[in-house]
Amino acid sequence: MFFELGIKVLIVITSLIIVLYEHIDYKIPFLILNLFYISSVFLIISFYKGKLFKVLMFFIDVIFISIFSYLTSYPEISLFIFPLAVNFLENKKDIILFSVLSLVPLSLGLYISGFSEIIFIPIYIAFILSFLNFYKKLSIEKKVINEIKKDMESIYTENLKLQEYLYEYQAYKNIINLINDLEDRNISLEGFLSAIYNETNTKGIVFYDFERRKCIAIGELDCKKDIPKYLTTGFNVLEETKVNKEFLTKYIISCSIENKNHIYGFLICGYETLDDKEISLMKAVLTAVRSYYCS
Amino acid sequence: MKLDNYIKYDLEKTFNIKIDREVFSKKVISLEKIKIDKEKGVAKFLIPSLKDLDYKKTIKLNKIFPYILGYKPDLLDGKILLVPQIYEEELKFINLFNVSLVITQRVLVNSPLKMFYTPILETKNIKNLNLEEVVFKEKSFEINGTNLFFDIGYGSYYFFVILPYDSKTQSINNLSFYGSYKVIKELIRRSLQISSPKGYRIRFLFSDLTYYNNAGLIEHIKNINTEKVLGILNVQNSGLGNEKIVIKNYRYLIDKYTENKIDNILSKIGESVNKIPMKEYTNVDLIIQNSPIIWFYSYPNVHKNKLHYSFLSKDKIKKTAYILFSILKNIYREF
Numbered sequence: 001m002f003f004e005l006g007i008k009v010l011i012v013i014t015s016l017i018i019v020l021y022e023h024i025d026y027k028i029p030f031l032i033l034n035l036f037y038i039s040s041v042f043l044i045i046s047f048y049k050g051k052l053f054k055v056l057m058f059f060i061d062v063i064f065i066s067i068f069s070y071l072t073s074y075p076e077i078s079l080f081i082f083p084l085a086v087n088f089l090e091n092k093k094d095i096i097l098f099s100v101l102s103l104v105p106l107s108l109g110l111y112i113s114g115f116s117e118i119i120f121i122p123i124y125i126a127f128i129l130s131f132l133n134f135y136k137k138l139s140i141e142k143k144v145i146n147e148i149k150k151d152m153e154s155i156y157t158e159n160l161k162l163q164e165y166l167y168e169y170q171a172y173k174n175i176i177n178l179i180n181d182l183e184d185r186n187i188s189l190e191g192f193l194s195a196i197y198n199e200t201n202t203k204g205i206v207f208y209d210f211e212r213r214k215c216i217a218i219g220e221l222d223c224k225k226d227i228p229k230y231l232t233t234g235f236n237v238l239e240e241t242k243v244n245k246e247f248l249t250k251y252i253i254s255c256s257i258e259n260k261n262h263i264y265g266f267l268i269c270g271y272e273t274l275d276d277k278e279i280s281l282m283k284a285v286l287t288a289v290r291s292y293y294c295s
Numbered sequence: 296m297k298l299d300n301y302i303k304y305d306l307e308k309t310f311n312i313k314i315d316r317e318v319f320s321k322k323v324i325s326l327e328k329i330k331i332d333k334e335k336g337v338a339k340f341l342i343p344s345l346k347d348l349d350y351k352k353t354i355k356l357n358k359i360f361p362y363i364l365g366y367k368p369d370l371l372d373g374k375i376l377l378v379p380q381i382y383e384e385e386l387k388f389i390n391l392f393n394v395s396l397v398i399t400q401r402v403l404v405n406s407p408l409k410m411f412y413t414p415i416l417e418t419k420n421i422k423n424l425n426l427e428e429v430v431f432k433e434k435s436f437e438i439n440g441t442n443l444f445f446d447i448g449y450g451s452y453y454f455f456v457i458l459p460y461d462s463k464t465q466s467i468n469n470l471s472f473y474g475s476y477k478v479i480k481e482l483i484r485r486s487l488q489i490s491s492p493k494g495y496r497i498r499f500l501f502s503d504l505t506y507y508n509n510a511g512l513i514e515h516i517k518n519i520n521t522e523k524v525l526g527i528l529n530v531q532n533s534g535l536g537n538e539k540i541v542i543k544n545y546r547y548l549i550d551k552y553t554e555n556k557i558d559n560i561l562s563k564i565g566e567s568v569n570k571i572p573m574k575e576y577t578n579v580d581l582i583i584q585n586s587p588i589i590w591f592y593s594y595p596n597v598h599k600n601k602l603h604y605s606f607l608s609k610d611k612i613k614k615t616a617y618i619l620f621s622i623l624k625n626i627y628r629e630f
Contacts, residue, residue: 049308148604156598156606160536163595178361198364198388199569203547220547248551250424272542272554275569 078109440503
């Protein structure tokens with residue numbers, strides 16, 4: 001935008017110099033025309049940001065340069081239309097529109113010169129050819145950039161898939177590490193259960209420890225004294241039972257910590273959504289807690 | 296252009312709406328330098344204060360997770376932790392305890408976290424560290440942020456759609472910001488097309504300074520009665536692929552009603568999204584308590600804070616925006 005305005009300022013300055021140093025009959029209308037041009041350019045820049053912005057700007061330039069070269073009878077001024085094209089040309093349609101619109105000031109320039117400036121015609125053709133060349137180079141570059149962008153997107157997506165794949169195994173690995181830590185007595189049972197709570201999707205874990213006569217509650221679930229009455233031994237997935245209503249959760253995994261018909265305690269995990277992965281993880285956790293107690 | 300100005304200008308121009316500004320400032324105390332036996336180490340994170348540090352209360356851990364969970368909270372009160380390295384996923388566990396300082400050799404954190412409740416010190420010679428010879432220097436300064444918000448509908452109850460951003464750290468080219476911003480823009484576009492909600496208002500909030508412990512969100516929530524917040528839709532790091540529903544962080548984020556409703560909506564539109572516990576450090580659920588937080592979080596996604604947005608395809612953004620809008624539209628009405 002800055003360079004485009006620079007060219008426009010240059011056109012205005014040229015017109016002012018001509019007005020000051022040459023003998024022109026319509027000086028005051030000419031100055032008013034200049035003012036009109038400047039103000040219309042600024043009005044469009046500040047108030048209009050639609051799709052036709054650049055077309056509108058170019059249209060004003062074409063009109064101004066035509067009138068300017070006609071009034072001053074300087075045919076060379078019409079050549080100013082070419083530097084203004086660079087901001088305007090982006091696709092093939094623009095080049096066609098430009099080649100048609102730029103004929104207006106150029107043919108007017110030819111007419112003013114009494115068709116003596118025939119050189120305008122090869123200049124016009126040369127510029128159009130150079131713009132076509134420029135457009136071709138630009139489109140090749142655009143194509144390369146688009147291809148690179150496509151590659152970038154696919155690499156990113158592929159990378160995400162790989163990360164997802166790693167993540168699934170990481171979850172299992174974390175649980176195995178935790179179980180190893182519990183077996184090596186590196187971590188207390190309470191710490192182990194809160195780590196399990198943080199690693200899995202469970203809403204809360206409750207552990208009824210009959211041996212030490214205490215209850216550990218982690219997460220949303222609370223210790224409720226009556227619950228062990230309704231539980232059966234073994235590994236159970238409960239749905240729509242009294243236990244679910246007490247804990248206000250959709251699914252409950254309950255398992256007894258037992259050895260040779262002696263029950264050491266109950267482990268309860270609450271879930272809102274439950275899948276096979278979680279069930280298999282909880283089975284592994286149960287085995288670890290059982291061996292922790294019975295060894 | 297600054298990020299807050301960009302958001303305001305872009306949204307006002309695109310949707311012809313008026314966006315309110317809320318400028319605030321936050322005092323930050325940072326650990327500037329630490330001298331250890333002529334060697335200089337530089338602190339990674341900024342800290343609350345270090346005045347009463349007892350160097351005899353040091354506890355060594357091999358790993359933060361899970362060993363820190365084996366301690367009872369009062370055992371770690373005011374202690375100094377020595378750990379070889381800290382991973383991104385472990386930050387939230389440090390925050391659970393009232394530890395006065397954590398000293399470590401390596402901080403392996405991807406997010407550009409600028410402030411953290413517990414001071415973390417990164418130094419190379421952790422083995423020969425004599426804590427009594429350590430000199431800490433503190434520096435305090437003020438940092439400014441700008442929250443942007445506007446409402447759709449009327450009523451004293453709120454449903455928040457929030458995008459925590461950081462005008463100091465993030466830029467428009469940042470993949471994590473760009474994806475989330477495009478998602479929330481799509482949500483705004485679609486929300487403006489349908490009739491406004493009845494009985495509550497949807498407040499779109501862009502809260503600043505997210506890497507400074509969500510200072511902007513804390514500032515905004517101060518003026519709002521949190522009992523009147525029906526729910527929150529957090530779009531931070533949504534739309535980047537690998538989306539999961541965050542179900543818990545420091546607390547269980549979504550209540551039973553919301554979880555069932557989300558499941559129903561997802562099954563109606565034929566999508567399925569996994570649920571995970573939050574793995575990275577965030578304090579959103581500590582700021583807004585007692586309200587359900589719906590958060591489709593891109594995890595695992597290691598590169599989200601580093602990459603340029605051109606890595607992101609529009610399909611991902613559109614898909615997430617579609618899911619989130621279905622939830623936003625139908626969460627409090629029959630589907």
